[in-house]
Amino acid sequence: MNSLWQFKIRHVFSLTIICLSFVIVGVFLSMSNNLRFRARELSKNLMVVFYLHKDLTASERGLIEDEIRHSPLVDSVRAVGPEEASEKFIEDFPELKDILLNLNINPFPPSIEASLKDPGLPTEKILQFITEVKKNSGVEDVQFNREWAEKIRSLGRLTEAIGFFLGGILVLASFFIVSNVIKLNVLARKSEIEILRLVGATNTFIRIPFLLEGVILGVAGSCLSLLVVFFLIKLFPLYLGSSLGALQEIVGFRYLTQTQVLALIFGGGCVGFLGSLSSLARFLRM
């Protein structure tokens, strides 16, 4: 602890680098968490939306609706008219309301939303059902939200990978910084180490304070980064305001899980320990 205070400038510097590295990992992990959460939500409400031709008669719509309802995969069916679709759009995206009103026509086709019985149904079976319904000339297009869920999930994985890649590079940089800071500390305390050796101190006895310094730096840096990530999550939506609209739900932050928090703290400790160890292995040969 004495040494941490004695060489405070270099320690503050290394603490900042460790913190920044883990902030990058934390932010990307948080975004990934959010995307995965959205994907899970979508998968839970497994739904297929069949968009119909605008000029279909009520009886033709009824026939398609019956065909869908009688499928063994379908739990419930709901017909959505163009007006209702328009209202829902305005409700979800209020900032785009003017564009829709300026069109003077309602661009939304009538649709049938079919909720599926089992969220775990194999995709092939659902696609087969969609193909069957699509054969009907009244069906113009189909939207299947599992595809969206898959896409969002992939995006989540990609975000996580980018986070680990960028964070990994920075964590590696932190490792070298910790290693060099400990090297400087070893050099600064050369005379003390020399005396300790001559009065019979073991290698472990001499190394432990340096290793502890590394671990303290790493853990403190990662804890600080968690605090920064927490404030970023709180402040980011305030900074953006409502400009992102519904998109905010997708790109917004969700705080890290308990396991991730512990993993980041442990990671910080490991970076500090290994950085210190590598330095001692090179500069404190005994």
Place this chain on the structure above:
Amino acid sequence: MIELYHVWKQYQKPLWALSDVNLSVTRGEFCFITGPSGSGKSTLLKAIYREVIPTEGQIIIGGINIQRIPDHKICAIRRQMGIVFQDFRLLFHKRVFDNVSIALRVLGAPPRDMKRKTFIALRMVNLQQRLWDYPSQLSYGEQQRVAIARAIVNNPRILLADEPTGNLDPDLAHEIFGLFRVINKQGTTVIICTHDKELIRRFGGRVLYLHEGKLHEKDVG
């Protein structure tokens, strides 16, 4: 206790700091090594606590050949020694107490024991009032006494002192030599390198003379 067989040490060619030194010091012996500056006295002591490795020869301490044991095991040998360095080697950013207790700290002594033994050692060198001072606040002679206190604090089996009274006035030097005698009476083997022929004469004991790296037994009368 301490045996040296045909020990040679060369730092730079063609000079030999130690030249075929053979020595046997028995347990509890009190001996002086004397000789002119540059004769190899410090090198001989450094070879005994393995700060320098002889170019040739064997050094056996307590039955262990210290040339043959791995580096990480030398700490066990050094724990049995108390060393007073010519240049004191004190830590100037630490207090007198920490400088002395460092020898006990490496042994893992309990804090209470550490305090007690450190206080006793400092009282033996008359520095018990300077416990919480920094070495920079002490005189040269007082710094030397701190170094002596550090060497004796763990009741070593071997005490090696390199010019331990070089900076002390004659009275204090006499007192310190008296202290070494007391420690020796308790069973510690003491080897002192010194120029001070007067003190050697006064305290007696075995005297070894080093000249150009060669060791001779000397009768000081």
